[in-house]
Amino acid sequence: MNEILRVNLLSPIALAFVLGVITRVIRSEFTLPKEIYQGLSIYLLWSLGLHGGVELAHATFTEIARPAGVTLLIGCITPISAYLTLRYIGRFGEADSAGIAAHYGSVSAVTFIAASTFVKGMGAEPEGFMPTLLTLLESPGIHIALAIGAIRSGAKSRPTSELLHEVLTGRTMILLVGGLIVGFLIGDKNWKVIEPFYDTKGAIFRGALCIFMLEMGILAGSRLGDLKKVGPFLLAFGMIMPLIHGALGTWLGSLSGLSVGGATMLGSMAASASYIAAPPAVRMTLPDANPTYYLTLALAITFPFNVLVGIPIYFKLAQMAHGVG
Amino acid sequence: MNEILRVNLLSPIALAFVLGVITRVIRSEFTLPKEIYQGLSIYLLWSLGLHGGVELAHATFTEIARPAGVTLLIGCITPISAYLTLRYIGRFGEADSAGIAAHYGSVSAVTFIAASTFVKGMGAEPEGFMPTLLTLLESPGIHIALAIGAIRSGAKSRPTSELLHEVLTGRTMILLVGGLIVGFLIGDKNWKVIEPFYDTKGAIFRGALCIFMLEMGILAGSRLGDLKKVGPFLLAFGMIMPLIHGALGTWLGSLSGLSVGGATMLGSMAASASYIAAPPAVRMTLPDANPTYYLTLALAITFPFNVLVGIPIYFKLAQMAHGVG
Amino acid sequence: MNEILRVNLLSPIALAFVLGVITRVIRSEFTLPKEIYQGLSIYLLWSLGLHGGVELAHATFTEIARPAGVTLLIGCITPISAYLTLRYIGRFGEADSAGIAAHYGSVSAVTFIAASTFVKGMGAEPEGFMPTLLTLLESPGIHIALAIGAIRSGAKSRPTSELLHEVLTGRTMILLVGGLIVGFLIGDKNWKVIEPFYDTKGAIFRGALCIFMLEMGILAGSRLGDLKKVGPFLLAFGMIMPLIHGALGTWLGSLSGLSVGGATMLGSMAASASYIAAPPAVRMTLPDANPTYYLTLALAITFPFNVLVGIPIYFKLAQMAHGVG
Amino acid sequence: MNSTPLKMVVIVAEPVLESRLVTELRELGATGFSIVDGRGEGSRHAHASELPGSNVRIETIVPDDVAERIMEHVSAHYFTNWSFIAYVINVAVARGAKYT
Amino acid sequence: MNSTPLKMVVIVAEPVLESRLVTELRELGATGFSIVDGRGEGSRHAHASELPGSNVRIETIVPDDVAERIMEHVSAHYFTNWSFIAYVINVAVARGAKYT
Amino acid sequence: MNSTPLKMVVIVAEPVLESRLVTELRELGATGFSIVDGRGEGSRHAHASELPGSNVRIETIVPDDVAERIMEHVSAHYFTNWSFIAYVINVAVARGAKYT
Numbered sequence A, B, C: 001m002n003e004i005l006r007v008n009l010l011s012p013i014a015l016a017f018v019l020g021v022i023t024r025v026i027r028s029e030f031t032l033p034k035e036i037y038q039g040l041s042i043y044l045l046w047s048l049g050l051h052g053g054v055e056l057a058h059a060t061f062t063e064i065a066r067p068a069g070v071t072l073l074i075g076c077i078t079p080i081s082a083y084l085t086l087r088y089i090g091r092f093g094e095a096d097s098a099g100i101a102a103h104y105g106s107v108s109a110v111t112f113i114a115a116s117t118f119v120k121g122m123g124a125e126p127e128g129f130m131p132t133l134l135t136l137l138e139s140p141g142i143h144i145a146l147a148i149g150a151i152r153s154g155a156k157s158r159p160t161s162e163l164l165h166e167v168l169t170g171r172t173m174i175l176l177v178g179g180l181i182v183g184f185l186i187g188d189k190n191w192k193v194i195e196p197f198y199d200t201k202g203a204i205f206r207g208a209l210c211i212f213m214l215e216m217g218i219l220a221g222s223r224l225g226d227l228k229k230v231g232p233f234l235l236a237f238g239m240i241m242p243l244i245h246g247a248l249g250t251w252l253g254s255l256s257g258l259s260v261g262g263a264t265m266l267g268s269m270a271a272s273a274s275y276i277a278a279p280p281a282v283r284m285t286l287p288d289a290n291p292t293y294y295l296t297l298a299l300a301i302t303f304p305f306n307v308l309v310g311i312p313i314y315f316k317l318a319q320m321a322h323g324v325g
Numbered sequence D, E, F: 001m002n003s004t005p006l007k008m009v010v011i012v013a014e015p016v017l018e019s020r021l022v023t024e025l026r027e028l029g030a031t032g033f034s035i036v037d038g039r040g041e042g043s044r045h046a047h048a049s050e051l052p053g054s055n056v057r058i059e060t061i062v063p064d065d066v067a068e069r070i071m072e073h074v075s076a077h078y079f080t081n082w083s084f085i086a087y088v089i090n091v092a093v094a095r096g097a098k099y100t
């Protein structure tokens, strides 16, 4: 286990992230231009979708059916478990509980990428259709949590159609789902031509990921100051909730027939908290939920936790679930 | 033919474009940051120039002379044919007729790239000096059309020197002509070192092109609403004019000794409408020409038409002109 | 020598730079979006750091000790030699003399990159730890020159702690030092995976460098108008000072045991003038120093001089110092 | 030349509000608006944007009564929960008709 | 401190006009200008930019008479065919001399 | 609705000054500020930015006395050596309390 952790902590993306945090700690003003950061995330999501689509074309429905099922199940369980924990153990208000739950019910694509890079590095090649599962997990959790929040906080909830549209047409969905479809259609011959540029195991993708993680670290680092604002309960929540969701995801993934690599990734998805799709949706639907809470949790606590120590743990769990390692 | 069309429609760049259009149709707010879009177009044009310059160094004057001649001829015919059609068949005003003609008299670099990607995919390697022809076709048509417009609309035409300078020092010309010269001078040894990055047949160039086409689709999609504003005549014009110019270009290209691939590309150039160099030039010179007309035509009608169905047609015509296929 | 010069002048980066200057000379409005320019410089510095760190892991302390020593020595000599020349030969004011000296006491990372590309092209592989020397040379010269300026101009000098922090946490230092550390830690296995993207001898790095140099040319070109403002003395200073510092650096480098390639690069560093780290530091510390002087010198005179003719000269000197060539 | 005195309402708010605000401005009678992206800090610090502190600055030139309505609307709906400020400036425009 | 009342003319127009407008402002007597890129919508919708809706916001602080001249000039030359608005704001500057 | 008359101090300056100015504005009593990046030209031409002409536009809405202090402060410290202008505009805000 320690060995796995060491390997992970010395990976370029982990170190780049740490460097980004340090950059903020020493109060450097350095940061990536906003447009470059967005451009990189577009490239990463689009590659993920394309490559996933190409692989999806090689998968059979029966292979995917059960993993897809458990993924949707996780999309229904995690927002509720997060909500209940916050509302009844943490004694948070309706809005804050539901708002935070929406983040943990959804998924962080970058955590997904970090997980896939990690397991591939470990030689545990995951199923090719994992990006498809990623898209399945993106939105249900957000809607469930926000529905709870809207109902219970009796907030004059905005038309859910509007919310639905907002989430389904967001950057992540467009690039992932769109990429999946395009990748699915182009066929291997076309893929071969562009593969070196989009291959999620390739040097360009991973190189770009490092620079992206550097900025992620800077963004997380610039929220360190808010850590005291969130208080000890949320601090703990931000690390224990992922462990629980991660274990659940890994276990269900293994049951559904996913390989060690695949189960690890499903666990990482379940454990992750969305910080791209969820925040604006929550902000618009539950304006009285405190953004400092959910953004600090997702960006400055749970994301680093998963990338630095969580993923290796889920990997270990997956090995155990498979009776290996 | 159907087979060729199918192959083209399932190419990554065609699908990326369609995805971009859909993004707008479903009213998604997703779009590339302006600076990324510009950065990509700079990279694509610069690669085109460099690679073209390297190949130009291998060409002899006699090979180029006749194709260059017909290219300039096309640059003189197409703006006039477009102008006459609009003015006397379409009964449009002087300004609008000349303004639109300026776009069809010039060329769209992205259509050029799409065509070269297509013919290379078809195994019909075009002449290496095609980018040189692209630069020759860029500006004459704009000047001819605007001259007509200025004279006939009796608009107090702005100093043509100013217009000339504007067009000749625009982004496209700087990068294409500049790239051609640099590529011409560096020699093969230097080229080899940077080739994987700039190779217009390589994975990076084509990968970047996909992302660029996605945004092109978004831009075209955001003009769909204007389609009704332009009316049935311009709608038809936007697809029939390219066919006529495309056939002319393909035929003249073949006569001038270009290969099937080269003739297809010259046809595609002739058929294409500029949407980078022409719009600002027209806007400044003929301010009373309606931008909705020429921008919608160039971006939302003719560009997609050529990329999706035009280019394969010109390819077929080129094969016939060469008595093959 | 002429042959070496010719080879250098026909290199893609030299030609791209010249093209950029011409772009301005013909009053084109073309320029790279600011964010793309920054993104490229971030990528280049980060690659430099990472690659340098990987190589550093292979170096022994004893190899580095003496070169590092002379580098720091150069960092102390060059700001003083520049200051004295300007103050007592050029008869410039305290602020201007110190302000300009700060630029020549520091180093231009792009000149460093150009030099490494050049010597590698010449087959004179430099030591792997050169980027480490680059980071050592970055800041001492700035502090020494500004200290002189603050004291002698009796300017109510701002807290040096503030200045120190500013320079040490600037973009260049974060990316170079951070990259060095990350590269040092990740180990060869991780490096291999991302090498094609970050390899400073690779196609992507050099390709990106060309585009960056194009913009550098544009920036230099847009200052050509200021050349007359700086007057004949500074014009000469901008080319003679580099020669002197370059010779000194090459000589000391050779003495310290650096190879021909390494000595050339140390010479180029010594000869170069910073235009990223120094300007803001000088601006804030010596506001009455005229920015037109130091920016025009660094960007429009010394940078082109080194890239176009200086580096080949230092290479020749290094060969002589090694009794070869 | 004859110029018309009008009000310019300026709103600085979280980017996430842009499209909603623009729709509401139109509904309240604005004939147009201009937007620039910016950043800033105020009394409240957090808001739900990946990049802390980024905001949008929306300007709309309108007749006095519309300005009134807009200020009342935003005060009622946005001041409590959002990073949001709104202020009014007197401007003189050419072509007054364009704004009514 | 002693501050001088002046006029600030603000122009929001299609990006393609920037360089021409800047030259004309200088000719009409402006000693400087500030520009930010933005986007917007008005009564007219189309304009000749790859990216629909993008515009430039040009501010110039000038004496009353220069403001007059500028407003007359732009009304005469740009209102008919261009996406273009111009308005004037009263400002108080330090260093009045800088603007004349 | 009841709105409060206040002053908006606008500063257009070299980007390198941003962080220092922001700190000083807070010290002088400003409760917040809004910034947009821009470009421009004035009587002085050079400044120490890689990209000639780029500047930042800092707006801060404050009570009259704070505006006074800010204008005095910047006149004293920045006018001589920097590319720098500052001007004051009258604004009417909702929630006057927010700015004091």
Ligand SMILES: Nc1ncnc2c1ncn2[C@@H]1O[C@H](COP(=O)(O)O)[C@@H](O)[C@H]1O
Binding pocket: D012, D013, D039, D040, D041, D042, D043, D044, D045, D053, D055, D082, D083, D084, D085, F030, F031, F032, F033, F034, F035, F059, F060, F061, F062, F099
């Ligand atoms: N006094 C002020 N002057 C100018 N802009 C302000 C001021 N206070 C707040 N703002 C702007 O309004 C936004 C929201 O402010 P707040 O609601 O206090 O967080 C900030 O990001 C600033 O851009």
Ligand SMILES: Nc1ncnc2c1ncn2[C@@H]1O[C@H](COP(=O)(O)O)[C@@H](O)[C@H]1O
Binding pocket: D030, D031, D032, D033, D034, D035, D059, D060, D061, D062, D099, E012, E013, E039, E040, E041, E042, E043, E044, E045, E053, E055, E082, E083, E084, E085
């Ligand atoms: N009422 C308004 N308030 C603020 N800006 C406006 C207004 N009307 C138009 N604009 C701006 O002026 C530009 C041109 O307007 P138009 O000529 O109506 O298309 C638009 O893109 C907007 O940025």
Ligand SMILES: Nc1ncnc2c1ncn2[C@@H]1O[C@H](COP(=O)(O)O)[C@@H](O)[C@H]1O
Binding pocket: E030, E031, E032, E033, E034, E035, E059, E060, E061, E062, E099, F012, F013, F039, F040, F041, F042, F043, F044, F045, F053, F055, F082, F083, F084, F085
């Ligand atoms: N008359 C003016 N109107 C508007 N902005 C100005 C004016 N003069 C100067 N500026 C702005 O202030 C900055 C500094 O001006 P200067 O100190 O004259 O170089 C310029 O970059 C412009 O953005």
Ligand code: NA
Binding pocket: A078, A103, A104, A105, A106, A107, A108, A245, A269, A270, A271, A272, A273, A274
């Ligand atoms: Na989750």
Ligand code: NA
Binding pocket: B078, B103, B104, B105, B106, B107, B108, B245, B269, B270, B271, B272, B273, B274
């Ligand atoms: Na054409």
Ligand code: NA
Binding pocket: C078, C103, C104, C105, C106, C107, C108, C245, C269, C270, C271, C272, C273, C274
């Ligand atoms: Na130096």
